[in-house]
Amino acid sequence: xxxxxxxxxxxxxxxxGFTPSEHVAAAISRAGGLGVLGCVRYNDPADxxxxxxxxxxxxxxxxxxxxxxxxxxxxDEGTPTDLAAxxxxxxxxxxxxxxxxxxxxxxxxxxxxxxxxxxxxxxRSHVDVALAHRPALIANALGPPPPDVIGRAHDAGVPVAAxxxxxxxxxxxxxxxxxxxxxxxxxxxxxxxxxASMVLVPEVVDxxxxxxxxxxxxGIGSGRQILAALALGASGVWLGSYWLTTxxxxxxxxxxxxxxxxxxxxxxxxxxxxxxxxxxARLLRTRWTEAWAQPGAPEPLPMxxxxxxxxxxxxxxxxxxxxxxxxxxxGQVVGRMNExxxxxxxxxxxxxxxxxxxxxxxxxxxxxx
Amino acid sequence: xxxxxxxxxxxxxxxxGFTPSEHVAAAISRAGGLGVLGCVRYNDPADxxxxxxxxxxxxxxxxxxxxxxxxxxxxDEGTPTDLAAxxxxxxxxxxxxxxxxxxxxxxxxxxxxxxxxxxxxxxRSHVDVALAHRPALIANALGPPPPDVIGRAHDAGVPVAAxxxxxxxxxxxxxxxxxxxxxxxxxxxxxxxxxASMVLVPEVVDxxxxxxxxxxxxGIGSGRQILAALALGASGVWLGSYWLTTxxxxxxxxxxxxxxxxxxxxxxxxxxxxxxxxxxARLLRTRWTEAWAQPGAPEPLPMxxxxxxxxxxxxxxxxxxxxxxxxxxxGQVVGRMNExxxxxxxxxxxxxxxxxxxxxxxxxxxxxx
Numbered sequence: 154x155x156x157x158x159x160x161x162x163x164x165x166x167x168x169x170g171f172t173p174s175e176h177v178a179a180a181i182s183r184a185g186g187l188g189v190l191g192c193v194r195y196n197d198p199a200d201x202x203x204x205x206x207x208x209x210x211x212x213x214x215x216x217x218x219x220x221x222x223x224x225x226x227x228x229d230e231g232t233p234t235d236l237a238a239x240x241x242x243x244x245x246x247x248x249x250x251x252x253x254x255x256x257x258x259x260x261x262x263x264x265x266x267x268x269x270x271x272x273x274x275x276x277r278s279h280v281d282v283a284l285a286h287r288p289a290l291i292a293n294a295l296g297p298p299p300p301d302v303i304g305r306a307h308d309a310g311v312p313v314a315a316x317x318x319x320x321x322x323x324x325x326x327x328x329x330x331x332x333x334x335x336x337x338x339x340x341x342x343x344x345x346x347x348x349a350s351m352v353l354v355p356e357v358v359d360x361x362x363x364x365x366x367x368x369x370x371x372g373i374g375s376g377r378q379i380l381a382a383l384a385l386g387a388s389g390v391w392l393g394s395y396w397l398t399t400x401x402x403x404x405x406x407x408x409x410x411x412x413x414x415x416x417x418x419x420x421x422x423x424x425x426x427x428x429x430x431x432x433x434a435r436l437l438r439t440r441w442t443e444a445w446a447q448p449g450a451p452e453p454l455p456m457x458x459x460x461x462x463x464x465x466x467x468x469x470x471x472x473x474x475x476x477x478x479x480x481x482x483x484g485q486v487v488g489r490m491n492e493x494x495x496x497x498x499x500x501x502x503x504x505x506x507x508x509x510x511x512x513x514x515x516x517x518x519x520x521x522x
Numbered sequence: 523x524x525x526x527x528x529x530x531x532x533x534x535x536x537x538x539g540f541t542p543s544e545h546v547a548a549a550i551s552r553a554g555g556l557g558v559l560g561c562v563r564y565n566d567p568a569d570x571x572x573x574x575x576x577x578x579x580x581x582x583x584x585x586x587x588x589x590x591x592x593x594x595x596x597x598d599e600g601t602p603t604d605l606a607a608x609x610x611x612x613x614x615x616x617x618x619x620x621x622x623x624x625x626x627x628x629x630x631x632x633x634x635x636x637x638x639x640x641x642x643x644x645x646r647s648h649v650d651v652a653l654a655h656r657p658a659l660i661a662n663a664l665g666p667p668p669p670d671v672i673g674r675a676h677d678a679g680v681p682v683a684a685x686x687x688x689x690x691x692x693x694x695x696x697x698x699x700x701x702x703x704x705x706x707x708x709x710x711x712x713x714x715x716x717x718a719s720m721v722l723v724p725e726v727v728d729x730x731x732x733x734x735x736x737x738x739x740x741g742i743g744s745g746r747q748i749l750a751a752l753a754l755g756a757s758g759v760w761l762g763s764y765w766l767t768t769x770x771x772x773x774x775x776x777x778x779x780x781x782x783x784x785x786x787x788x789x790x791x792x793x794x795x796x797x798x799x800x801x802x803a804r805l806l807r808t809r810w811t812e813a814w815a816q817p818g819a820p821e822p823l824p825m826x827x828x829x830x831x832x833x834x835x836x837x838x839x840x841x842x843x844x845x846x847x848x849x850x851x852x853g854q855v856v857g858r859m860n861e862x863x864x865x866x867x868x869x870x871x872x873x874x875x876x877x878x879x880x881x882x883x884x885x886x887x888x889x890x891x
Contacts (some may be wrong), residue, residue, distance in 0.1 A: 156887050319790060320857075323790065331810050339708065340718035349709035349718035351741035352854040372720035381720065381750035383883050420721050421688060484719040488689075511888070516753050518525050519880070 154379075154507055158366050158388040162187055162289055163216050166504060167389025168379070169335075169368055170496075171292070175204040176401040178495035182208075182215040189218035189292055192279040201279055205286040213242050218290030218314075219283040223276040223298045240462050243472045244451050246255070251444045255478045257469050277302070284309050290333070294344060296322060297329035304330075316370070318346025320360040328362050334361055335391045338371030342394040343485035344434045345425065346373065351385070358386035374486040376506020380514070400495045411417040412493055414439065414476035420488030422470055427452075429482060431459035441470065523748075523876050527735050531658055532722070536758025537748070538704075538737055539865075540661070544573040545770040551577075553585040554885055558587035558661055560611035561648040570648055574655040587659030587683075588652040592645040592667045594734050597623040609831050612875075613820050617835050620813045624693060624847045646671070653678050658836050659702070662714060665691060666698035685739070687715025689729040696730050703730055704760045707740030709765040711853035713803045714740065714794065720754070727755035727772040745856040745875020749883070767865055769864045781862055783808065783845035789857030796821075798851060799827035806850045809837065 159167045165185030172178050178188030195201035207507045208217055213493055268388065280302055283291060291298070291306050292314040298306075306313050317323035323334045336357040338350030348356075350371040358367050369382035370391035382390045386426035396402060398415050414437060424438040428445045438441055444450060467480045483490075528536045534554030541547050547557030559577065564570035577586055580738030621798050646829060660675050661666070663681040667675075675682050681701035686692035692703045705726040717725075719740040727736050738751035739760035751759045765771060765786050783806060791806040797814045800822055805811055813819060822828045836849045852859075 331858075338718060338720065340721050346790075348789050348854055349707060349741055350720040351707065351718065351747055352709050352857065355744055355746050356789055356857060361733050372718055375724060377754050378720055378726050380753035380883075383887060384749035384753050385746050386879075386880055388886075396664075420717050420725055485717055488721065488725060510753055510755075513747075518523050520751060 154504065156388065157433050161379075164289075166500075167368075168500070169218070169290075169389060169391045170396055171391060171393040173357055174395045174396075174402050175208050176229070176403070177396045177399055177496055178217055179208050179211045179333075180399070180401050181396070181500070182212045182217045184497045184500035185215075186500060187216060187218055187289060188212070189220050189290060191220045191294075192276070192283070193220075193222045193448060195279065195295075196275065198275075198278040198282045198445045202282045202285075205283065205288075209286060216289030218292055219279070219281070219288045219316050220292040220294055221276045221279045221288075221298070222294045223273060223280070223302065235460055236458060240454065240458055241451075244454060244462055251441070251467055252469060254474065255440055255444070257466070257473050257478055260465065260469055260472065270291055280305070284311065287363065292316070292333075292335065297326045297331050300329065314368075316344070317357060318344075319348060319354075320356045323367075332365055333368065335363055335368045335370050336387070338369075339425075340435075340485040341371030342423070342435050342487075343482040344432055345484075350382075354382065354387055357437050358391070372387040372486050374489040376503050376508070378511045379488075379503060379507050380510040387478050394482075394486050395490060395499070396496065397481075397483060398490040398493050399499055406443065408491075410474050410476050411481050412473065414479045414481065415483060415487055416492065417476070418483075418487045418490075420485045421487055423483060423487060424472050425458065429464065429480060431456035431461070432507060434482055435484055437479060437483050437487065439479050439481075440477050441466075441480050523873065525757060526542055533658075535869075536737075537872065538587070538659075538758060538760045538882055539719070540760060541771065543765075543767045543771050544549070544577050545772070546768055546865055548577050548580045548584055549768070549770050550765070550869070551581045553866045553869035554584075555869060556585060556587055556658060557581070558589050558659060560589045560663075561645070561652070562589075562591045562663075564648065565644065565679070566717045567644075567647040567651045570814045571651045571654075574652065574657075578655060585658030585678075586659045587661055588648070588655075589661040589663055590648045591663045592642060592649070592671065596677070605827060605830055606881070609823065609827055610820075613823060613831055616820050617832060619636040620810070621835055621838060625844065626835070626842050626847055629834065629838055630843065636673045649834070653680060656680070659683055661702075661704065666695045666700050669698065686726060687713075688717060689722075689725045692726045692736075693729050695775070696733050701734055702737065703734055704737045704739050705756070707738075708759070708794075709804075709854040710740030711792070711804050711856075712851040713799070713801055714853075715802075719751075723751065723754040723756050741853060741855050743858040745872050745877070746874050746879045747855075748872060749879040763851075763855050764859060764868070765865065766850075766852060767859040767862050768868055769862055778862075779845050780840065780848050780850050783848045783850065784852060784856055784859050785861065786845070787852075787856045787859075789854045792852060792854055792856060795826065797832065798829070798849065800825035803851055804853055806848060806852050806856065808845075808849070809847050810835075810849050850862050 154166050164187050168186035169179035171189045173191040178190040181188035267475050297315045303313050314333035315326040315331045316335045316337045336354045338353045354369045366388035368389045368391040369387035373390050374395040379390050422438050423435050424442050425435045470479050523535050533556050539550035539555050540558045542560040547559040550557035666684045672682050683702035684695040685701045685704045685706045705723045707722045717834035723738045735757035737758045737760040740754035742759050743764040748759050791807050792804050793811050795806045839848050
């Protein structure tokens with residue numbers, strides 16, 4: 154399934170894998186795809202630097218990418234302390250009451266300051282650190298990065314990707330200088346719009362024409378779906394959720410609560426909600442998301458306040474052991490994530506399935522192989 | 523793109539076209555697909571009989587199907603008058619006030635009784651009339667029909683199809699004796715669930731195995747999307763919305779308000795709402811659907827009361843001439859419906875696009891033709 158996009162990135166297959174784990178990202182790159190490390194969880198740039206140094210040593214010289222979260226227009230921001238003062242006490246009370254009701258224990262050590270990668274200044278430091286490692290791609294999960302960031306990436310010879318949930322957003326990204334558009338459909342995990350991949354992907358492909366290639370994201374976790382994405386006009390695929398149940402996916406030494414929750418979930422067990430970051434994102438539906446959907450629950454706060462509000466709660470749930478109470482972005486493809494396997498095996502199976510799907514479709518409809 | 527499913531139905535291409543217009547249905551069958559006439563709008567079985575007799579004369583001997591709306595379990599129902607008494611006066615007031623505010627004129631003649639095809643007794647009469655015309659398919663838009671209806675269709679040698687928005691529903695349909703499952707994704711027009719086609723289609727295909735073929739429905743209006751559906755494991759496609767902007771689509775002698783509204787709409791201009799029938803259905807987003815989404819608007823009533831409530835309002839809007847105020851089920855594929863063309867031309871273009879998509883994908887990824 155090699156194609157010109159894969160050749161351009163120096164990878165074997167046009168399969169891009171987004172993941173917050175450097176272990177998963179490195180394994181994806183080693184398996185012939187492009188592992189893209191999500192940076193948002195690195196509050197300290199030195200930690201990101203260490204992770205990328207580790208990846209430099211553990212990717213057998215294969216390319217990898219990084220993903221930041223950076224709005225094109227710079228929001229007002231202050232220090233974490235200033236921002237925390239903007240969170241209404243009623244919201245804090247609701248979070249505490251809910252965690253108590255759901256039986257989530259407090260953190261064992263001292264509380265941290267939430268995930269700060271949603272802050273513009275922190276994301277910018279991620280770009281600085283990343284560029285020094287000469288990644289094969291800088292992707293931005295919130296549309297095009299600011300113009301100067303695109304310029305600096307290009308000066309360093311690094312192409313820039315941006316996610317789009319609508320064709321007009323994709324066009325805006327291309328006009329801003331983005332080199333690769335990720336068309337992310339409604340069914341995707343994390344930040345996602347209303348338009349499903351079946352409609353969105355060809356619409357984005359038609360909108361951007363031959364100016365930039367398009368990756369399909371959302372709902373993909375089988376060779377049939379990869380072939381469908383190519384049929385829709387995508388030059389490759391972007392998988393995020395699907396790596397969450399790989400053997401290599403383990404953030405820290407916590408329990409495997411999240412993977413247990415994911416493995417048993419069906420495609421109908423997700424919800425699109427503003428609970429996680431303040432913007433609509435698809436999450437696993439759990440007692441935590443349900444609590445926010447009850448009458449009387451507060452409205453989620455705007456980004457970046459919502460994540461500051463719930464960051465500690467999320468860590469508490471992550472370290473607890475109840476799969477009914479987790480906070481986890483994941484797409485509808487979770488219904489297909491039914492076992493924990495190594496990345497190399499996942500990738501090999503995807504590639505074999507693409508070939509199977511191709512010959513099945515050809516035989517059934519065109520009588521050939 | 524002939525395949526074994528097409529052979530089984532005696533059609534040239536596995537493209538099933540649902541439409542409330544006998545003119546469109548006949549044209550789809552003449553063009554080599556299977557036109558499926560939606561019966562819900564025929565309050566009087568004699569009118570359906572006349573429409574099917576017309577189709578018998580105007581399909582060049584090609585097969586066609588019919589689509590009824592029949593829940594598997596028989597709901598309590600009464601006469602239209604009994605049912606009307608169950609509609610709260612506040613709901614009627616809201617409809618009248620809204621129509622006044624939106625400038626929708628009253629009907630020129632006497633008011634009718636709403637669309638009764640949602641009633642079980644009426645749907646059953648549709649089945650009786652349809653079977654006498656020996657259709658190639660009876661489809662049910664609400665899951666499997668009641669067991670005796672499946673039995674009678676089978677006795678008459680007529681296969682039965684049912685729509686499913688979840689894999690477990692599809693399995694239930696197969697166990698009820700259904701011969702063909704239509705996997706209808708989130709992006710589809712009309713009644714639709716939460717799971718998008720990219721995820722739903724392979725999930726349904728895996729669930730039903732080789733017991734029955736699966737059609738993909740939702741979001742399809744190009745050859746790329748048809749090829750994607752086949753890649754996902756479907757044996758064919760079911761298109762509904764896409765025929766609404768054909769030249770043959772005209773219910774009665776009304777103005778072309780609805781087509782004008784559809785042609786200019788984008789993929790983001792739909793909404794999933796209970797306004798139309800009482801069950802979640804995707805509609806064009808207009809000032810009418812927005813009025814129901816305002817704070818203070820009443821909750822839609824359960825089926826069949828909601829349609830009795832709004833039936834006359836829908837006819838009033840249909841006969842008016844404001845494309846901002848229409849009530850029309852349509853899928854996200856509306857963004858691709860940008861001109862009014864004859865069915866034969868639509869079908870020819872779809873087929874040519876499938877071949878284009880196939881050779882493009884093969885060349886780009888496998889170096890062949």
